Amino acid sequence: MGSGSAVPPRIVTNDELSKTVDTTDEWIAQRTGIRERRVTAPDETSSTLGAEAAKKALAAAGVEGATIDLVICATTSPDYPWPSVACLIQDAVGATTAGAFDLSAACAGFTYALSVGGAMISAGNATRVLVVGADTLTKQVDWTDRGTCILFGDGAGAVVLEGKEDSERGLIDSVLFADGSGTKHLLIEGGGGRYPKGQSYSEGIRDTIYMAGREVYRFGVNAMPDACEKLLARTGLTSADIDLFVPHQANVRIIDSAAERLGIPKDKVFVNLERYGNTSGASIPLALDEAVQQGRLKPGMLVMTVGFGGGLAWGANLIRW
Numbered sequence: 001m002g003s004g005s006a007v008p009p010r011i012v013t014n015d016e017l018s019k020t021v022d023t024t025d026e027w028i029a030q031r032t033g034i035r036e037r038r039v040t041a042p043d044e045t046s047s048t049l050g051a052e053a054a055k056k057a058l059a060a061a062g063v064e065g066a067t068i069d070l071v072i073c074a075t076t077s078p079d080y081p082w083p084s085v086a087c088l089i090q091d092a093v094g095a096t097t098a099g100a101f102d103l104s105a106a107c108a109g110f111t112y113a114l115s116v117g118g119a120m121i122s123a124g125n126a127t128r129v130l131v132v133g134a135d136t137l138t139k140q141v142d143w144t145d146r147g148t149c150i151l152f153g154d155g156a157g158a159v160v161l162e163g164k165e166d167s168e169r170g171l172i173d174s175v176l177f178a179d180g181s182g183t184k185h186l187l188i189e190g191g192g193g194r195y196p197k198g199q200s201y202s203e204g205i206r207d208t209i210y211m212a213g214r215e216v217y218r219f220g221v222n223a224m225p226d227a228c229e230k231l232l233a234r235t236g237l238t239s240a241d242i243d244l245f246v247p248h249q250a251n252v253r254i255i256d257s258a259a260e261r262l263g264i265p266k267d268k269v270f271v272n273l274e275r276y277g278n279t280s281g282a283s284i285p286l287a288l289d290e291a292v293q294q295g296r297l298k299p300g301m302l303v304m305t306v307g308f309g310g311g312l313a314w315g316a317n318l319i320r321w
Contacts, residue, residue: 001061001159001160001161001162001169001170001321002057002058002059002060002061002062002063002159002160003056003057003060003157003158003159003160003285003288003289003292004052004053004054004055004056004057004058004059004060004157004158004159004289005053005056005155005156005157005158005282005285005286005289005290006049006050006052006053006056006155006156006157007038007049007153007154007155007156007276007279007286008038008039008040008041008044008049008154008155009038010038010039010040010041011036011037011038011039012036012037012038012039013025013035013036014028014029014034014035014036014150017149017150020143020144021143021144021145021146021149021150022146023146023150028150029274031251031253032150032151032251032252032253032273032277033251033252033253033255033271033273033274034150034151034273034274034277034278035274035275036274036275036276036277037138037152037153037154037275037276037277038153038154038155038276038277038279039138039153039154040136040138040139040154044136044154045079045136046073046075046077046078046079046085046134046135046136046156047078047079047085047088047089047092047134049134049136049154049155049156049282050073050075050085050088050089050132050133050134050156050158051088051089051092051093052156053132053134053156053157053158053282053285053286053289054071054089054092054093054130054132054156054158055092055093056158056289057130057158057159057160057289058093058130058160060160060292061160061162063128063160063162064094065093065094065095065096066094066095066096066097067128068090068093068095068097068098068128068129068130068160069097069098069099069125069126069127069128069129070098070099070100070117070120070125070126070128070129070130071086071087071089071090071093071095071098071099071100071101071129071130071132072086072100072101072102072103072113072116072117072129072130072131072132073085073086073089073100073101073102073103073113073132073133073134074102074103074104074105074109074110074112074113074131074132074133074134074281075102075103075104075109075133075134075135075280075281076104076105076106076109076135076137076280076281076310077134077135077136077137077139077140077280078102084100084101084102085102085132085134086100086101086102086132087100087101089130089132089134093130095130098130103116105178105281105309105311105313105315106186106280106281106309106310106311106313107248107250107278107280107281107283107307107308107309107310108176108248108307108308108309108311108313108314108315109133109135109280109281109307109309110131110133110157110281110282110283110284110285110305110307111174111176111284111305111306111307111314111315111316111317112176112313112315113131113132113133113281114131114159114161114171114174114305114317114319115171115174115176115315115317117129117131117161117171118161118170118171118174121161121162121163122163126163127162127163128160128161128162128163129160129161129162130158130159130160130161131158131159131160131161131285132156132157132158132285133156133157133158133280133281133282133283133284133285133286134155134156134157134281134282135154135155135156135279135280135281135282136154137152137153137154137209137278137279137280138152138153138154139154140152140188140208140209141208141209142206142208142209145208145209147211147213148208148209148210148211150277151211151250151277151278152209152277152278152279152280153276153277153278153279154279154282155276155279155282155283155286156282156285156286157282157283157284157285157286157287157288157289158285158289159285159288168320169299169300169320169321170319170320171317171318171319172235172317172318172319172320173231173234173235173317173318174231174315174316174317174318175227175230175231175234175315175316176313176314176315177223177227177313177314177315178311178312178313178314179311179312179313180311180312182215182219182311182312183310183311183312184212185211185212185215185216185219185312186209186210186211186212186216186309186310186311186312187209187210187310188206188207188208188209188210189205189206189207189210190202190205190206190207191207195207217251217253217254219308219312220250220251220254220308221254221257221258223308223312223314224247224248224254224255224258224306224308224314224316225257225258225261225262227306227308227314227315227316228258228262228304228306228316229262230316231304231316231317231318232318235318237302237318239262239263239264240263241302242264242268242302242303242304243268243301243302243303244268244269244270244291244296244297244301244302244303244304245259245262245264245268245269245270245303245304246270246284246287246288246291246297246303246304246305247259247269247284247305247306247307248278248283248284248306248307248308248309249271249272249273249276249277249278249279249283249284249286249287250273250278250283250308250309251273251278252271252273252274255269255271255273258306270287270290270291270296270297271287272286272287272290280309283307284305284307288303288305291303297321298321299321300320300321301320301321302318302319302320302321303318303319303321304316304317304318304319305317305319
């Protein structure tokens with residue numbers, strides 16, 4: 001297993017945002033834990049960040065792109081409506097014989113994509129799978145909306161999965177959930193098939209991120225620990241077995257609440273949203289790679305990931321790193 005990550009160089013601090021919207025560094029940090037986020041330039045996209053992260057993951061795994069059987073990209077901010085970001089990454093890394101597709105589950109995207117990648121290997125349909133999480137949600141926010149523009153940042157992360165019979169490392173199990181009745185709480189209403197751009201009946205429809213903050217917060221506080229508890233019950237493991245907890249980086253209060261309910265001490269919880277904000281599908285793989293680079297995630301450790309987001313969708317993975 002190898003990991004990689006990429007973020008754009010531009011940093012936007014809370015103080016910079018306070019010059020354009022009614023907010024302060026203290027207000028944002030107290031409510032979210034975020035101090036700064038990375039923001040893409042016009043020529044930086046989910047595919048460019050995803051390809052950079054993918055190349056690093058391939059190098060870390062010691063494999064060539066040509067040996068990859070499948071590329072899965074978790075994203076809700078593709079370069080184009082179609083083709084997929086995964087196809088662009090597949091070309092960029094030289095995975096010339098691989099299939100490629102995007103998976104849309106918003107901030108839960110990587111947990112879903114990792115589960116699908118592992119299942120493809122278990123079914124014998126692939127030997128090596130490149131799983132990428134890449135999002136550039138700063139291109140989808142209304143920068144005058146204080147409720148959303150403070151939250152999101154851009155980035156990408158990737159891992160290489162490989163089927164091996166003589167190894168205990170890899171994806172152990174996953175749980176995936178969804179509740180489509182919560183669509184109204186977190187979505188981009190315009191720009192799709194219901195309200196396409198350029199149509200008269202789409203006039204006045206919001207084409208940037210809308211989030212009902214209180215509802216999504218309440219959902220996240222319950223969804224994250226619930227998914228983890230169900231996954232532990234399925235595997236016969238307990239929270240005491242977890243060496244590192246890597247949750248979706250949306251809000252530090254949600255992370256703290258989940259860790260407390262699960263009984264996971266703070267020194268086993270990885271948090272980096274202070275520097276990146278919510279990078280959606282990139283959040284978990286970016287954190288995993290940083291944990292590796294910092295020496296907090298080492299081969300043989302048991303790591304639990306959990307994500308939640310628009311859909312509403314949520315899920316968790318257990319990985320023997």
